[in-house]
Amino acid sequence: MQQKISLKLLPSEAADEAAIKKLLANSSGKKESEIKGFHILKRSIDARGKTVWINLTVNAFINEPFHKRKIPKFHFTDVSKAVKRVIIIGAGPAGLFAALKLIEQGIKPIILERGKDVRARRRDLALLNKEGIINPDSNYCFGEGGAGTYSDGKLYTRSNKRGDIDRILHLFVYFGAEENILYDAHPHIGTNKLPQIITAMRKKIVECGGEFLFEKKVTDLIITNEKIKAVKTADGLFEADAYILATGHSARDIFILLDSKNILIHAKPFAMGVRIEHPQSLINNIQYHSNYTDEFLPPASYNLIDQVNGKGVFSFCMCPGGIIAPSSTDNGELVVNGWSPSKRNNPFANSGIVVQVEMEDAIKIIGKMQLAIEKDSPLLLMEFQKLIEQKAYAAGGGKFVAPAQRLVDFVENKISSSLPDCSYLPGIHSAEIKNILPGFITERLKMAFRSFGEKMPARFGGKGYFTNEAVIVATESRTSSPVRIPRDSETLNHPQLKNLYPCGEGAGYAGGIVSAAMDGEKIAGKLANVLI
Numbered sequence: 001m002q003q004k005i006s007l008k009l010l011p012s013e014a015a016d017e018a019a020i021k022k023l024l025a026n027s028s029g030k031k032e033s034e035i036k037g038f039h040i041l042k043r044s045i046d047a048r049g050k051t052v053w054i055n056l057t058v059n060a061f062i063n064e065p066f067h068k069r070k071i072p073k074f075h076f077t078d079v080s081k082a083v084k085r086v087i088i089i090g091a092g093p094a095g096l097f098a099a100l101k102l103i104e105q106g107i108k109p110i111i112l113e114r115g116k117d118v119r120a121r122r123r124d125l126a127l128l129n130k131e132g133i134i135n136p137d138s139n140y141c142f143g144e145g146g147a148g149t150y151s152d153g154k155l156y157t158r159s160n161k162r163g164d165i166d167r168i169l170h171l172f173v174y175f176g177a178e179e180n181i182l183y184d185a186h187p188h189i190g191t192n193k194l195p196q197i198i199t200a201m202r203k204k205i206v207e208c209g210g211e212f213l214f215e216k217k218v219t220d221l222i223i224t225n226e227k228i229k230a231v232k233t234a235d236g237l238f239e240a241d242a243y244i245l246a247t248g249h250s251a252r253d254i255f256i257l258l259d260s261k262n263i264l265i266h267a268k269p270f271a272m273g274v275r276i277e278h279p280q281s282l283i284n285n286i287q288y289h290s291n292y293t294d295e296f297l298p299p300a301s302y303n304l305i306d307q308v309n310g311k312g313v314f315s316f317c318m319c320p321g322g323i324i325a326p327s328s329t330d331n332g333e334l335v336v337n338g339w340s341p342s343k344r345n346n347p348f349a350n351s352g353i354v355v356q357v358e359m360e361d362a363i364k365i366i367g368k369m370q371l372a373i374e375k376d377s378p379l380l381l382m383e384f385q386k387l388i389e390q391k392a393y394a395a396g397g398g399k400f401v402a403p404a405q406r407l408v409d410f411v412e413n414k415i416s417s418s419l420p421d422c423s424y425l426p427g428i429h430s431a432e433i434k435n436i437l438p439g440f441i442t443e444r445l446k447m448a449f450r451s452f453g454e455k456m457p458a459r460f461g462g463k464g465y466f467t468n469e470a471v472i473v474a475t476e477s478r479t480s481s482p483v484r485i486p487r488d489s490e491t492l493n494h495p496q497l498k499n500l501y502p503c504g505e506g507a508g509y510a511g512g513i514v515s516a517a518m519d520g521e522k523i524a525g526k527l528a529n530v531l532i
């Protein structure tokens, strides 16, 4: 028989198959020899008390032959001769998962991606990190796999559509991710493993007869009779029955193009702030109450949130054992984000700490700067975002060197006379962050940092979260899209263009890898109803 059993184990026990079997035997009242094997269904860390526990839910095979975990089969068909063709603009998670789902449904996807394949893209990232030179079409946001490829690869989402999430996770496993993402409470792949997975997805798409075209930036839409007839690239026009627009939150040229053609888009609130970095050992000490042994516990993470003067201030994309990455897409703009390798074995912990930005906030700032942009422009929040990123770039002194300040110095309005070691490869430069971010953000950040310090105080002689050993780096500004591209809630197409399907994070329907992938599948599912 198979029995679902929940266990509470020490980290060393949870890492030891024999120890788990012994506990399963105790818990089920059977002999150890009767436990033939088990599948982990859920694994989470409980670090609330002095002792850190691992909670496991397993499916135990008792007196029944053990069989390996069943991964669902996916039926990718040959679409090389398919009559219906869909152009997907952008090969991020939204575009890739849309393509795979179209193939399952017998529709041919043609992916047009402005950037390069993962391998060529890696060379552009090295140039950015080492020389401070950016390629506007190939960087941490643009290229095969989109912003998801050289990301942290955390796969949790606030969405509660469990069936859809499981399908996305199983697809990741199908393309090479480890099975632990299926049961970990906070699944994570890591930057070192994502490129191979993305490559395997591309190979499958091409093997099934889909087309995957790199360095094909879409620069215009040819429209006739409320429909897109073709999309324009430097290499000519491409035509299909429908068009999925999955260009991500950094494709400002696409937002500008849509607005210039009077295609309806809306400004969308987003969040902005800084990335903070602590020594990972300090975070481990606080979160694991000095119990950390890297043998059995992963480097600790945190999730912080506070309400300050009517606005949420929250941690975003926390990367234990991570690296702060230059995530700009153009020269003269400084954007940071974070990633970590699968082992999370770098000595630093970083996360974005951001404040919600609404339309009225941006109107005030833009008004003060007397910028020539209408108050009701759908591009207002995007222009505000760009403005702050440009200030940050200037404050860093160029070549993507980032302005930075020690945490307590920032809160106490002191210039940092020295900066701690930091993982950000292009380098950091001491600057006053309050001169870069608007007052409504900095004042809230200061209050939130003090409150986060109270939530994560010093323990056992170590330092707490609120310490000058931490450094803040500007700016964390691409948390989500500053624009929404509307779509009909039923048909999912743009209200003015019957065969244009806005999709993923850039269109405002996702906020991370899994939700973008789910949105890609949703659009592809709808297209099967329309086209077949």
Ligand SMILES: Cc1cc2nc3c(=O)[nH]c(=O)nc-3n(C[C@H](O)[C@H](O)[C@H](O)COP(=O)(O)OP(=O)(O)OC[C@H]3O[C@@H](n4cnc5c(N)ncnc54)[C@H](O)[C@@H]3O)c2cc1C
Pocket (backbone or CB within 6 Å): 089, 090, 091, 092, 093, 094, 095, 112, 113, 114, 115, 137, 140, 141, 142, 143, 144, 145, 146, 147, 148, 149, 150, 151, 152, 153, 154, 155, 156, 216, 217, 218, 219, 246, 247, 248, 249, 250, 251, 254, 317, 325, 327, 337, 338, 339, 503, 504, 505, 506, 510, 511, 512, 513, 514, 516
């Ligand atoms: C450093 C970093 C770390 C991150 N870490 C995580 C994480 O751990 N977990 C998580 O869930 N999310 C993370 N994210 C966010 C996540 O990557 C995005 O939410 C996700 O990739 C959005 O998917 P998407 O397909 O909607 O858009 P994107 O991934 O942005 O993909 C859009 C694609 O469109 C292409 N494109 C743009 N314009 C054009 C054009 N005109 N013509 C043709 N192609 C075009 C781009 O080159 C890009 O490949 C991270 C992001 C970064 C930058």
